[in-house]
Amino acid sequence: MEATFILLGTGAGPGLPSFFCDCVGCQEARSNPELARTRSGAFIDTGNSKILIDASPDLRRQLIRENITQVDCIFMTHWHYDHFGGLGELEYYVKLARNKAIPIFLPPSAVKQFTDAFPNLIEIFEVKSWEFNKQYSLGDLHLTPLPANHGIETAGFLLESMGNRLAYYPDTAGLPEASAAKVRGVDWLICDATFHGENWFPHAHMSIEQAVDLGNQIRAKKTVITHLAIHYSQPVTTNQLAEEVANYENVYVAYDGMRIKF
Ligand SMILES: [Zn+2]
Ligand SMILES: [Zn+2]
Ligand SMILES: [Zn+2]
Numbered sequence: 001m002e003a004t005f006i007l008l009g010t011g012a013g014p015g016l017p018s019f020f021c022d023c024v025g026c027q028e029a030r031s032n033p034e035l036a037r038t039r040s041g042a043f044i045d046t047g048n049s050k051i052l053i054d055a056s057p058d059l060r061r062q063l064i065r066e067n068i069t070q071v072d073c074i075f076m077t078h079w080h081y082d083h084f085g086g087l088g089e090l091e092y093y094v095k096l097a098r099n100k101a102i103p104i105f106l107p108p109s110a111v112k113q114f115t116d117a118f119p120n121l122i123e124i125f126e127v128k129s130w131e132f133n134k135q136y137s138l139g140d141l142h143l144t145p146l147p148a149n150h151g152i153e154t155a156g157f158l159l160e161s162m163g164n165r166l167a168y169y170p171d172t173a174g175l176p177e178a179s180a181a182k183v184r185g186v187d188w189l190i191c192d193a194t195f196h197g198e199n200w201f202p203h204a205h206m207s208i209e210q211a212v213d214l215g216n217q218i219r220a221k222k223t224v225i226t227h228l229a230i231h232y233s234q235p236v237t238t239n240q241l242a243e244e245v246a247n248y249e250n251v252y253v254a255y256d257g258m259r260i261k262f
Pocket of ligand 3: 017018021022023024025026027230231235
């Protein structure tokens with residue numbers, strides 16, 4: 001069976017709209033909540049395995065929206081609040097429905113941060129750490145954490161299912177050469193495009209243009225831009241962004257709830 005990759009959230013740290021912002025994008029998302037962006041995360045359904053990637057502070061709302069009722073394991077890209085802030089949302093799922101701890105694979109350097117941050121959730125999770133470049137087999141799906149450029153220890157995940165390859169890099173500034181070689185020619189590159197206009201954090205994130213260039217550079221068949229924050233640099237509306245991106249071939253703007261079969 002082919003796997004389904006669901007983008008649970010496609011916004012950057014502040015979300016869209018952001019409560020403290022009145023840019024054109026936030027105004028548009030306030031008047032049309034379908035255009036809102038929750039914080040970034042993803043879910044993979046292989047038919048027999050249900051895998052959560054990151055746990056954004058919006059996790060509860062995302063799982064309800066997508067009718068997700070089961071989580072078998074969790075892989076975390078990195079230890080930033082917009083990616084881990086929703087872990088506590090899984091407490092009552094484990095206590096009332098699953099009745100056993102959920103395996104969570106953390107970056108090795110985040111294990112201590114996890115136990116320091118969530119001493120009351122120790123029994124909810126079976127804590128493990130992933131290793132860069134090691135392939136994890138989850139039923140028919142293979143998942144490999146590859147290094148990203150994000151200031152702290154951060155992975156992108158290469159997912160392989162039935163000969164199809166998808167790379168998910170929500171937070172990265174370009175790719176280390178070795179990672180770029182491993183994701184060369186992927187069917188789908190889903191990557192960080194935090195900035196519209198000038199990139200204020202060039203060592204941690206990409207602009208939309210840089211994300212498109214990265215897709216071309218690694219010869220991705222399709223590039224999906226995500227982790228979008230339009231509050232900084234040059235705010236745009238969703239409609240303006242769609243028009244701009246239409247100029248590029250095989251580039252798509254992610255949206256919350258977007259599904260990709262691979
Ligand atoms: Zn992020
Ligand atoms: Zn981050
Ligand atoms: Zn805004």
